[in-house]
Amino acid sequence: HKDPHYMSGRTTMVHLFEWKWDDIAAECERFLGPRGFGGIQISPPNENLAIRSRNRPWWERYQPISYRLVTRSGNEQQFENMVRRCNNAGVRIYVDAIINHMTGTWGENVGTGGSTADFNNWYYPAVPYGRNDFNSPQCVIQGNDYQCCADRVRNCELSGLKDLNQGSEYVRGKITEYMNRLIDLGVAGFRIDAAKHMWPGDLSAIYSRLNNLNTNHGFSHGARPYIYQEVIDLGGEAVSRNEYSSLAAVTEFKYGMELSRCFNGQNQLRWLVNFGPNWGFLASNDALTFVDNHDNQRGHGAGGNILTHKRAKQYKGAIAFMLAHPYGRPQLMSSFSFHDTEAGPPMDSNGNIISPAINSDNTCGNGWVCEHRWRQIYQMVAFRNVAGNTGINDWWDNGSNQIAFCRGGQGFVAFNNDNWDLNTNLQTCLPAGRYCDVISGEKRNNGCTGKVITVGGDGRAQIVLGANDYDMALAIHRGQDS
């Protein structure tokens, strides 16, 4: 469950948070496929409670009312169409699976597909679930439970949510029926939401009942679903990520927290020379890495002061480092604009999600940020693909916030977070030639729209990164020589 089954030569996933299925299918064909993206995490496709009293907050997608495939993103037919078109474009689909709980009382009781439920009696007819499918006695997780009591973290309720008993054969059956339907429709794997709140033994039993991936969608025979478990664990809690990392991959929250600290100036970039397991992170193959995610980009999630698109220069620097560095399996966040941390996606007066507009310069409009369409980001996806499974070599730093390194003989990156210019002759590990910097521009016809770096026969080049340049990174790689 630790292999994403990306199409060959692809390495990176993007979370198209709250996108509709029809728009995702189009994005696979017009952008993500051609640009070498490996996969997409989609918002939960199962029916959720429509919380109109809170003006459709983003977290209503995490309030399941049934496993019917009908949400504001689309219905089952649109879902099937998206998976087929994305797989055909070489882009895999990963489903955000909300299997720890069902919605509780939020003053509403109608789902996005019209299903209703009687929360006070734990009755969900559209599944169906009844009282003995949930943990008892009822209890609610308190703040200090995270430090003291691993059993309460698993058996008690997250805020206002009814806590399923995954130890029950019937509940396991309903969950695996839901996940196997998605596998048969062609998805490549799952994000397991709130995994920390479920027993590893129960999750293991569920994972073992999942079908192999559907060979009609280009997966090899016997391929197992890629599973990455959301375990928010920055250390010091009763529940540890190590209980889950033997079963499948785990979200490495320390990664984005530490990288944010380096690129927002709290730590010096030179410390990144041994970034990876030496910093207490999971083994590379076990780690799903990211700078920000849908929860912590809103400020109250795990990790404290996380960089997001709102601090563009530092964010692009951190993302470029994540994509240039071999550790982990990276996921990019692709957001909608927000001021209110509860706000859901852009919607019309009927509560329908508004599609992203694609501008003439290929950026997004209509309230969608589309970080994945920023040149400094999508060009580094291509860099990571070219770097393949090479390691890091020829690390250089200036003793503070100027660093550079090679990926084998495939690529070279440099970063400058000091407030004075970087202007140094460095080893790029590349064959002699003129290379386009993929951060400040791109190769067009036979020229570069941004910086041009001339590499000599000894692989060395004069690297210039001004403290006041628009971006703090510079990257060149094979195939981008002009």
Ligand SMILES: O=C(NCCCOc1c(-c2ccc(O)c(O)c2)oc2cc(O)cc(O)c2c1=O)[C@@H]1CCCN1C(=O)/C=C/c1ccc(O)c(O)c1
């Ligand atoms: O103040 C809130 N929640 C209490 C503090 C955050 O606790 C939650 C955590 C949570 C937070 C920190 C932890 O260390 C942890 O183990 C769990 O995970 C969730 C997962 C869900 O699927 C649905 C949820 O409502 C939650 C949730 O409320 C607001 C209002 C309700 C939703 N929500 C939220 O803030 C929703 C947050 C949310 C939603 C989906 C996620 O995948 C997620 O990571 C967080």
Ligand SMILES: [Ca+2]
């Ligand atoms: Ca639970």
